[in-house]
Amino acid sequence: MIQLNNIEVIFGKNTANENLALKIRDFQINSGDFLTVIGSNGAGKSTFLNLISGRVRQNSGDVYLNGKNISKTNETDRSDWCARVFQDPLTGTYGQLTIEENFALAMDRGSRRNIFPALSRERRAKFHDLLAPLEMNLEHRLKERMELLSGGQRQAISLLMATIKPMKILLLDEMTAALDPAMTNFIMKLTSKIVETNKLTVLMVTHSMEQALAYGNRLIMMHKGEIIIDVGPEEKKGLTKDRLMDLFKQTRGQQLDQDNLLLSNQ
Amino acid sequence: MSLYSILGAIQLGFVYGLVAIAVLLSFRMINFPDLSVDGSFPLGAAVCATMILGGWDPWMAIFCAMLAGAGAGAITAFLSENVKILDLLSGILTMTALYSVNIRIMGRPNQSLLGKETIVTQAAERFSISPMAAKLSIAIAICVTMALLVGIFLASRFGLSLRAVGTNANVSPAYGISKKSRIYTGLSVSNCIAALAGAVFCQLYGFADVSMGVGTIVIGLAAVILGEAFVRSWAPFAAVFACVLGAIIYRFTISIALEGDVFGLTTSDLNLISSIVVTAAFLFTKYSRQKNLTVKVK
Ligand SMILES: Nc1ncnc2c1ncn2[C@@H]1O[C@H](COP(=O)(O)OP(=O)(O)OP(=O)(O)O)[C@@H](O)[C@H]1O
Numbered sequence: 001m002i003q004l005n006n007i008e009v010i011f012g013k014n015t016a017n018e019n020l021a022l023k024i025r026d027f028q029i030n031s032g033d034f035l036t037v038i039g040s041n042g043a044g045k046s047t048f049l050n051l052i053s054g055r056v057r058q059n060s061g062d063v064y065l066n067g068k069n070i071s072k073t074n075e076t077d078r079s080d081w082c083a084r085v086f087q088d089p090l091t092g093t094y095g096q097l098t099i100e101e102n103f104a105l106a107m108d109r110g111s112r113r114n115i116f117p118a119l120s121r122e123r124r125a126k127f128h129d130l131l132a133p134l135e136m137n138l139e140h141r142l143k144e145r146m147e148l149l150s151g152g153q154r155q156a157i158s159l160l161m162a163t164i165k166p167m168k169i170l171l172l173d174e175m176t177a178a179l180d181p182a183m184t185n186f187i188m189k190l191t192s193k194i195v196e197t198n199k200l201t202v203l204m205v206t207h208s209m210e211q212a213l214a215y216g217n218r219l220i221m222m223h224k225g226e227i228i229i230d231v232g233p234e235e236k237k238g239l240t241k242d243r244l245m246d247l248f249k250q251t252r253g254q255q256l257d258q259d260n261l262l263l264s265n266q
Numbered sequence: 267m268s269l270y271s272i273l274g275a276i277q278l279g280f281v282y283g284l285v286a287i288a289v290l291l292s293f294r295m296i297n298f299p300d301l302s303v304d305g306s307f308p309l310g311a312a313v314c315a316t317m318i319l320g321g322w323d324p325w326m327a328i329f330c331a332m333l334a335g336a337g338a339g340a341i342t343a344f345l346s347e348n349v350k351i352l353d354l355l356s357g358i359l360t361m362t363a364l365y366s367v368n369i370r371i372m373g374r375p376n377q378s379l380l381g382k383e384t385i386v387t388q389a390a391e392r393f394s395i396s397p398m399a400a401k402l403s404i405a406i407a408i409c410v411t412m413a414l415l416v417g418i419f420l421a422s423r424f425g426l427s428l429r430a431v432g433t434n435a436n437v438s439p440a441y442g443i444s445k446k447s448r449i450y451t452g453l454s455v456s457n458c459i460a461a462l463a464g465a466v467f468c469q470l471y472g473f474a475d476v477s478m479g480v481g482t483i484v485i486g487l488a489a490v491i492l493g494e495a496f497v498r499s500w501a502p503f504a505a506v507f508a509c510v511l512g513a514i515i516y517r518f519t520i521s522i523a524l525e526g527d528v529f530g531l532t533t534s535d536l537n538l539i540s541s542i543v544v545t546a547a548f549l550f551t552k553y554s555r556q557k558n559l560t561v562k563v564k
């Protein structure tokens with residue numbers, strides 16, 4: 001569904017801090033994939049998500065959606081098929097707007113924003129029904145401002161907001177990083193439920209090895225802007241932490257060998 | 267305080283209520299500290315006066331004044347969003363340029379509408395009322411209509427996206443909301459309303475003067491902050507009507523201060539008072555822990 005060709009993202013090009021943040025030769029995300037993305041800080045995971053959402057523009061290479069070249073479109077253009085939950089619960093939603101206003105903004109993703117009232121009785125009823133199953137008592141607080149909620153409550157709402165309208169891909173960037181274990185568990189369960197019922201295509205960045213192994217049918221590891229490990233559905237089923245570490249060491253070893261090879265050739 | 271001056275304060279309060287709505291849109295709704303209002307208020311007056319003197323229908327003159335104001339707002343948006351000039355400076359550039367433009371439009375620094383047909387004379391004739399009653403009802407009617415329209419606009423799907431950009435421009439593209447288009451719309455509508463205020467002012471008081479805009483922004487801001495002190499709500503209708511209320515209260519306080527001869531104040535001290543009121547409001551909000559009152563000027 002999404003195809004990346006010879007992508008390079010370079011921050012601060014032609015300056016002293018030039019930084020090759022992303023380098024992807026050839027990569028494909030298929031419809032229905034649930035990819036987990038791991039890698040150390042600064043590995044380029046967020047940049048990878050930003051590239052797909054259009055927040056970051058590649059310096060070279062092309063992005064295709066269902067065979068159509070969308071390299072030149074921006075984040076606003078792509079919002080009708082790309083939904084996202086941000087890492088930080090505080091900045092990922094509209095803190096000064098009410099819960100129902102946040103939902104209304106999400107409802108209009110992908111459609112024309114016209115002069116019809118943003119909030120109607122039907123919409124409120126829908127928001128109420130979406131929130132009730134969370135059992136956080138949020139369905140009675142629709143008129144409260146978002147910033148009054150806890151981080152976990154805000155992330156739960158972010159997730160509902162991102163998935164309230166149909167999309168082709170859902171991007172989750174370390175969305176449980178700021179949450180306690182119980183809340184993390186809750187949000188991840190909610191995510192699985194939503195993903196399964198709507199058969200979504202998902203790209204989930206996480207720092208938790210457990211999460212990366214427990215969820216999804218495909219796992220990639222990033223390192224210094226490159227995708228160094230790509231584990232497919234068959235292999236992923238039996239994947240363990242140790243096996244993953246082995247794989248990591250192997251690829252690093254290979255890189256070392258290649259470097260040695262280059263050196264010996266000279 | 268005589269009935270005459272009470273009515274006068276209410277009338278002027280409603281005219282500045284329009285300015286307050288304009289400032290609410292820019293400073294609060296799209297979070298853009300737009301100073302071009304100081305230029306678009308006299309721009310509205312200049313366009314309106316010139317057209318009336320040229321024999322045009324006074325309502326047509328108001329309409330064109332609003333168009334001119336919207337254009338001025340779009341220029342500020344262009345400077346900030348396309349040329350990437352700092353928001354404050356963008357507004358100052360437009361405001362400064364408009365000073366010259368306004369003199370060009372009128373051909374001189376001021377114009378008088380004495381004896382010309384205006385919306386006041388039209389209304390007085392049509393409804394057989396005194397010019398004084400006509401002025402007051404016009405000010406109220408136009409301001410309330412505008413407040414309703416802006417309230418409906420802000421409560422709409424598009425209006426909500428405008429407020430969204432004002433509170434968190436960073437996530438907005440992910441929901442398909444382009445900051446640039448919202449800044450253009452917000453500033454155009456805001457300056458359009460400021461020009462409407464100038465046009466109405468010029469017809470009610472019978473003159474246009476190039477320096478009449480000095481301090482408009484501060485009066486508008488004072489009205490917005492006063493309104494927020496009374497009505498603590500972000501709901502669109504409440505916010506709009508609160509700032510109109512703020513403008514009326516503000517004009518009232520000013521006329522009492524002027525009439526009562528407090529500290530020997532005169533009309534020319536108005537801008538000083540406005541600035542002090544706004545500063546006091548900032549200090550007040552800084553020390554009151556009411557989050558609702560947080561003044562978010564960058
Ligand atoms: N907007 C930007 N401008 C300049 N450099 C950036 C920008 N965004 C990211 N980078 C750089 O690109 C590299 C990759 O960053 P990225 O945020 O993608 O890492 P990450 O894998 O998401 O890390 P983390 O786990 O800490 O979130 C880093 O070296 C970072 O400093």
Ligand SMILES: [Mg+2]
Pocket residue numbers: 045046047173
């Ligand atoms: Mg990151």
